[in-house]
Amino acid sequence: MATFTVYTSYLLTSLSGYSSAIHCNYINSVQFDASNPYVNDINFYFSGATAGDFKFLSTNVASGTGFTANKIYMLIQLVSGSTNPPIASKWKIVEVTSNISGYTGIITPLQLTNTKFKVSLLNYTGFTPYILNNAINGLNYPSRFPNADDQLCFGDETFFLGNVNAEIHADIYTTNLSIILPLNQFNSSNNGTWDGLSSVYATELGIYDGNGNLVAIGKFNDPVEKNSNISRTVLFAIDF
């Protein structure tokens, strides 16, 4: 006995006008122990999903809304072991449209959610390889050649076709300094025009480092009067 992992996805294709699109990008897996992995059926169903989950799947192309599907395929890959991932070039594709009871050419949401799709691994080696460019008519997956640069590819997205709304914030770190100018201090000036009697008027405040460098400078928006009858507290903050 050995452990095997089966990876799956599915693909809906359209024959009724709209282009077929890429497979579902939810890749699920199931593991089992077996001496012969091919004697297994893989069941695939939309458990928990309702027809409402296919609300945009239209059965009437002329309605002009949503998308349509005419065929459903199961993508499948059998891998040895329990941790090995699938290999992009090793996928197989199997049409399972015939599993749908009452299928009349166009797939309805109810048909998808009411059907248990089944693929037997007995014929696994004979399944058609899933090659993106062949399986999805119209995707035109580009080659490695530089002259294919005029074809869009995955990873070419540049613009976000949407809006962003947000409130923003900034963290402000503040150094707070409080300087008290009591009644009997800071009442004189060495300004050559001061008369030695009148009030002094402060216009600026300098902050110095230990080497006498003026490292910050503050200016009052109004000259601040100071005399022996006025005490002041100067609060100021430097934001970082």
Added chain:
Amino acid sequence: MAFIEKKDPVVLNIKLTSCGRELLSTGGLTFKSFAIGDSEIDYGFNIETQHNPYYSRILRPVDVNPNIISFIPQTISGDPFNVIPSIPSSSYIVTNTTVPVGFFNSGATAFNVVGNQIKQPDIMIEMNQIAGGYSLNLYKAPTYGVSGQEPAVGDLLLVKWTLNSNTTGYIVSGSTPTPYLMYQISGITSGTLAGNNLVVTVDRKLPNFSGYPTTAKAGAMAFYNIVNLTGETILNQFSTQYVDESVIAFLTNSQCDTAIFPFWNMSIIFTENIAGVSGITANPPGGDRAFGQYNSVIYGGFVSYIQNQSPTLKKLGVIHYSNASPANVYAEGFYLKTPVLDIPTIMWHKSLTKKMGLKLTAWGDQQLLTGATKSLNLVYYDLGDPEGNIVGKIFTDLKIFVIEDQELLFAMSYKSNRSWTLPNYIISNNTIVGCI
């Protein structure tokens, strides 16, 4: 140089001098003493004119500020320099609301067709002329005239495929969900849009609507294919083609006018091949383009980084605000759970109603991004739809959104040929009876 606006209450306009900033850059900035000055007061003049000094105007502080030349010392003959006893520090948060940024109006009901965000918003397609193939006739929509720009090779063409007559590609009607598919114009066959006879070729096969009524018309828009921010900018309002590192450094200390870049970027990053990509030389010739050749390869390191260097998801979508504008639109980060992503053209299978459009917001409490062996310790919120279905993360400090839902990634891709998501499913196995 300017004078300070006089206003109440008395405030102190303070800033680091150039000397202070230089010392800060070398880690040597200290505050040891302060001095009060009255350099701009002429006491004699005030006495002579009986002018109240309180009403005098004072110069603003500047980077290279002149020395203080007269002081008000503590005592009449004392040292003007006074020791600063202690330097307490505190922090607080300021918040603000930004303007909505993106391709759509505030209600997300229409593309913004102004401001050069869209090269040509008024293109019309006669649906019954679309018969597969690569050739596409483009006509002037009835609303033609907002832009005279002609679609060109390399431009992106966003087509609103609908069999109803809806020629205004820029109007998004959520109640009539229609596929919005992006093509690239690979050639101009003949004519002009202005001449109402433009024929272009596109990068991949078109749908086949031949036989449908002639009344069916679809709207389309042409986009510039790149965001060219150096040299010939696509945005006339953008004034920062001169921006380089030194200019940005300068701008942090000045108040130069800067434009708000009008939309966000999206990068869907692949670090593995998509199922069905052969990677061999069989078909098409030369082999399929591998993920290492995608343009998103430049973001490859991010996929590992944002998963603590232990990636489990190999494909991620990143919505980011990368541009050369020095405008600090989003400050230091998004504020808590306020960010909202509006994606009006997606048909999301988990929506409760059959209405096109997806609004994604923050869900739950703030979380910390940690890993088993290495941790970024980065805060984030889950990003979810209105019903709480989680599709990714909001990294508020990085100011980015990450889309993890693998189906939503494909629906948002330009290449996947669909703008709708497909539901998840269950698989199981059973051994075939009689074959054991």
